[in-house]
Amino acid sequence: MQMIDLLEKHKGIAERHARMMAMGVDAVGLTNDKILSPTRAVINGRETILAGTNNYMGITFDADCVRAGQDAMAEFGTGTTGSRIANGSYALHKELESELAKFLKRKHCIIFTTGYQANLGMMSGLAGPKDTIFLDADSHSSIYDGCALSGAKLVRFRHNDAADLDKRLARSEGEEGGRLVVVEGIYSMLGDRAPLADFVEVKKKYGFQLLADEAHSFGVLGPHGRGLADEAGLEDDIDFIVGTFSKSIGAIGGFGAGNHPLFETLRYAMRPYMFTASSSPASVATSLAAVRKLAAEPERRGRLGVNSARLFAGFKGLGLDLGCDTVSPVIAVKCADEISTIAMWNALLEAGVYVNIALPPGTPNRLCLLRCSVSAAHSFDDIDKIIALFGKVVASRAAA
Amino acid sequence: MTASQDTIGQICKLLEPFNSTGKVLTPDTEISTDLNIDSVAVMDFVMEVEDHFDIEIPLNVVSETHSINDLAMVVDARTKKA
Incomplete structure (x- = not known):
């Protein structure tokens, strides 16, 4: 019997990647040779402005956070070598969960080793094969993957369309x-x-029951930085929230939180929590210090808002077609097609600014995007340089 | 098993805007592989099918549906149930 090569099915991906490589730098495998600050790296021997890092608070080099990580590594070691339900729960993990619960004004909080696992764990812990999950069409892959892991029936509703959700709920009544x-x-x-x-x-x-993934809004939105529910004054209506430490917190990890009396039971029902090593002491201590900073330094959030508004207005002024009409630290520029997007991404990098390239199927509606994320650590000069470079590289091409 | 011709015809009409290959659609056309439609676009297309027939086709069912005939059989079963 002839063997079927398992990797043969990925040939198309390899060809697409080769086409991208032929146009310049590997956009999906870029290497930062040195990280100089939250907003600067050396890439291909050139100092580059980072405008695609999700480092919203610009906290990755904060002296207190770095020291907290170093101290924790010295005190608790390099890794936990075990899962939370075995030998991998340290006082530090419990302290971070308690501090986060306090910050979020929730009774319970469970931390995960990555943000991706937080969604895998929460979706699969909350819903089972007899349940139904209704997910927004534009949900992050971690939500889709968590839903698949749950075994629940999955119904997708049109992006940000409550009336569409209503219709689909009505179809599944009974x-x-x-x-x-x-x-x-x-x-x-x-x-x-x-x-x-x-x-x-x-x-x-x-x-x-309603779950809000505040991955990109935690630390960013709301009078207390707790996210969209905080901004909207609707926290009591949200049963569960999920978040990540790899954006505003500047570390790695994730969390789920809620007030449900059985919430703690999820620790024994979420495989992505139970069967993986717990976060390293350095990562937990860094996150803990950063959560305290979020609470103590609201000016970071203010600065991020000002920077985001500046970039948004600048791009609007250039006549660029943006992902949405609301100012947020995620500002995406819609481009005509894959080839021109790759070319512009290369030209921007060559000119000294790194942004994310986002292509189908990783984008909604088959859009090709040059995606920027703003940081509180960007200076006005940085923002103005990014706008000028987009004017030179992107707006001029659109006008041509 | 074969789905009703009427359902197949309606599905083909809904699928045309997603078909950038110019290939002629038949009941045996594999929606994703033959028409080079990515996973997100397949889900978007199925949403159109759901709304057109006013039925629910969960993603778990979509993942087991490959050809136009497969999908039409799901639609037939679910419209009858409704």
Whole structure:
């Protein structure tokens, strides 16, 4: 019998990648040779402005956070060598969960080793094969993967469309099992926000449990930096929140939080929590210091807002077609096609600015995007340089 | 098993905007592989099918549906159920 080569199915991907490589730098495998600051790296021997890092608070080189990580490594070692349900729970992990719960004003918080695992864990812990998860069409891959892991029935509703959710809930009325609806605070590709009040109205009509993934909005939105629900004044209507430490917190890890009396039981029901090594002491200590900074230094959030508005206005002034009409730290520029997007991405890098390139199927509606993320650590000079370079590279091409 | 011709015809009409290959659609056309439609676009297309027939086709079912005939059989089963 002839062997079927398992990797043969990825040949198309290899060819697409080769086409990208032929046009310049490997956009999906870029190497930062040195990281100089939250907003500067050396890439291909050139000092480059970083405008695609999700380092919203610009906290990655904060002296207190760095010291906290160094001290924890010296005190607790390099790694935990075990999972949270075995030998991998340290006082530090519990302290971070407690501090986060306090910051989020939630009774319970569980931390995960990565943000990706937080969604895998929460979706699969909350919903099971008899339940239905209704997820926004533009949900992050970690939500899709978590939903798949749950074994629940999966129903996708049109992006940010509460009326569409209503219609799909009506179609499934009378079916057994619980219903979980999943939305995001800020959507990672286009930077738009869930119309939370509309979803809460639908929730009151149908009585489901609502989860908000605040990965990109945690630390960024709301008077207290707790995310979109905080901004919208609807925290009591959100049953569960998920977040990450790899954006505003500047470390790695994720969390789930809620007030449900059985929430702690999820620790024994979430495989992505149970069967992986817990976060390293340095990472937990860094995150802990950063959470305290978020609470103590709201000016970072203010600065991020000012920077985001400046870049948004600058891009609007250039006549660029943006991902959404709301200012957020995620500002995506829509481009005509894959080839021109790759060419412009290379030209921007060559000129000294790194942004993210986002191509289908990783984007909604088959869009090709040059995605920027703003940091509180960007100077006005940085922002103005980014605008000028987009004017030179992107706007001029669109006009040509 | 074969789905109703009417359902197949309606699905082909809904699929045309997603078909950039110019290939002629038949019941045996594999939606994703033959038409080079990526996973997200397939889900978008199925959403159109759901709304057109006013039925629910969960993603778990989509992942087991490959050809136009497969999808049409799902639609037939679910419209009858409704």
